[in-house]
Amino acid sequence: MDRGFFQEFILSKGLRSTKKRNEIFDEVMEIEGHFDLDELYMRLKQKGSKVSRASVYRTLPLLVEIGLIEEVERVDKHAHYERVRTGSHHDHMICLKCGKVIEFYSPTLETLQDELCERENFKKVRHNLEIYGYCKDCK
Amino acid sequence: MDRGFFQEFILSKGLRSTKKRNEIFDEVMEIEGHFDLDELYMRLKQKGSKVSRASVYRTLPLLVEIGLIEEVERVDKHAHYERVRTGSHHDHMICLKCGKVIEFYSPTLETLQDELCERENFKKVRHNLEIYGYCKDCK
DNA sequence: TTCATTGCAAAAGCTTTGCATGTGT
DNA sequence: ACACATGCAAAGCTTTTGCAATGAA
Numbered sequence: 268m269d270r271g272f273f274q275e276f277i278l279s280k281g282l283r284s285t286k287k288r289n290e291i292f293d294e295v296m297e298i299e300g301h302f303d304l305d306e307l308y309m310r311l312k313q314k315g316s317k318v319s320r321a322s323v324y325r326t327l328p329l330l331v332e333i334g335l336i337e338e339v340e341r342v343d344k345h346a347h348y349e350r351v352r353t354g355s356h357h358d359h360m361i362c363l364k365c366g367k368v369i370e371f372y373s374p375t376l377e378t379l380q381d382e383l384c385e386r387e388n389f390k391k392v393r394h395n396l397e398i399y400g401y402c403k404d405c406k
Numbered sequence: 407m408d409r410g411f412f413q414e415f416i417l418s419k420g421l422r423s424t425k426k427r428n429e430i431f432d433e434v435m436e437i438e439g440h441f442d443l444d445e446l447y448m449r450l451k452q453k454g455s456k457v458s459r460a461s462v463y464r465t466l467p468l469l470v471e472i473g474l475i476e477e478v479e480r481v482d483k484h485a486h487y488e489r490v491r492t493g494s495h496h497d498h499m500i501c502l503k504c505g506k507v508i509e510f511y512s513p514t515l516e517t518l519q520d521e522l523c524e525r526e527n528f529k530k531v532r533h534n535l536e537i538y539g540y541c542k543d544c545k
Numbered sequence: 546t547t548c549a550t551t552g553c554a555a556a557a558g559c560t561t562t563g564c565a566t567g568t569g570t
Numbered sequence: 571a572c573a574c575a576t577g578c579a580a581a582g583c584t585t586t587t588g589c590a591a592t593g594a595a
Contacts, residue, residue: 283549283594304584319552324585360528369526376518380537383515387508388542389499396535398519403527422569422574443559458577463560550593557586567576 276333287318291326295336301368337393358396367402415472426457430465434475440507476532497535506541 273292277284294311295302308323330336357372376396384391412431413423433450434441447462469475497515499508515535523530 281549285550285594287551317552321553321586322551325550360523360526360530362528369528371522371526373518373522376515376522379512379515379518383510383512384499384537384539387499387510389501389508389537390540391499391537392539394535394537396533398523398528398530398533400523400531401529420574424569424575426576456577460561460578461576464575547595548593549595551591553589553591555586555588558584559582560584561580561582563580564578565576566578567574569574570572 273333273335277329282329287316287322288326288329290316290318291323292330292335295330337395358398360398360400360402362400362402362405367404369402412472412474416468421468426455426461427465427468429455429457430462431469431474434469476534497537499537499539499541501539501541501544506543508541 270289270292273289274284277288290311291307294307294314294316298307298310304320304323304327307327308318308320311318311323327336331338356377357370358376360369360371361367362369380394381391409428409431412428416423416427429450430446433446433453433455437446437449443459443462443466446466447457447459450457450462466475470477495516496509496511499510500506501508519533520530
């Protein structure tokens with residue numbers, strides 16, 4: 268997903284392409300793995316961006332709407348996001364002791380879910396599987 | 407899980423069996439399906455309980471610790487809980503339009519997860535699968 | 546010019562906590 | 571009596587929002 272796609276989406280919604288929005292978009296594209304809003308905000312600040320928290324709060328929902336990022340979990344009552352990489356959907360195992368997040372992907376799991384949805388006559392859009400337990404170092 | 411178990415747990419932790427805690431426990435046992443803290447608090451109020459929100463906030467973590475309830479999702483930035491019924495673990499399909507929650511259970515899914523965890527050398531404690539999409543009435 | 550966007554600060558939630566009071570053991 | 575539990579109100583945090591100023595089209 269490149270900036271062109273982002274511009275297109277923004278314009279198609281009657282919104283405007285602005286410097287701040289582009290900065291936020293660019294930064295999100297650079298982040299590997301999870302991040303929360305404040306981490307993103309701090310990264311932007313560190314790079315000299317004059318963006319405000321309010322704008323970040325206002326922009327993230329747009330990125331979710333595009334499908335560029337998704338909310339993967341909520342810990343400590345604040346949201347964590349992760350960039351969606353085409354063809355690289357994965358789920359998470361989260362260690363209850365050290366907090367480590369192990370990403371994994373299983374085609375079988377995906378297929379199984381599709382079958383379950385079909386059985387319930389449910390049109391699946393996305394899903395979120397989090398397995399909690401103890402990683403090899405903590406168990 | 408009955409009140410005896412609850413008492414036992416409370417005492418074994420050096421805590422005290424109190425009227426308020428028992429009221430909260432009883433109410434949670436009566437709730438079918440999801441609830442959030444405020445719903446629980448309101449139900450208690452409606453029944454004439456003099457319990458405060460603070461006590462409910464302080465008691466829910468205990469119930470989670472016992473394994474009596476679990477946090478199933480976070481919507482609107484506040485936690486939703488659901489009673490754990492022995493032998494009736496299930497996952498959720500959540501409709502993006504009407505918000506309906508369809509509960510389902512798949513033994514195959516459970517087994518598959520166990521296999522995936524084994525592969526990662528991860529000791530699974532619990533998991534949480536939410537499939538988002540559109541239910542048969544909304545799709 | 547027009548209308549969306551932004552920043553600021555205030556407001557709005559939900560949740561936690563300090564402290565004095567109440568209560569189980 | 572001694573802790574723990576509770577309620578209240580205040581504080582803490584994250585997130586949202588009103589409004590005036592700014593900027594894109």
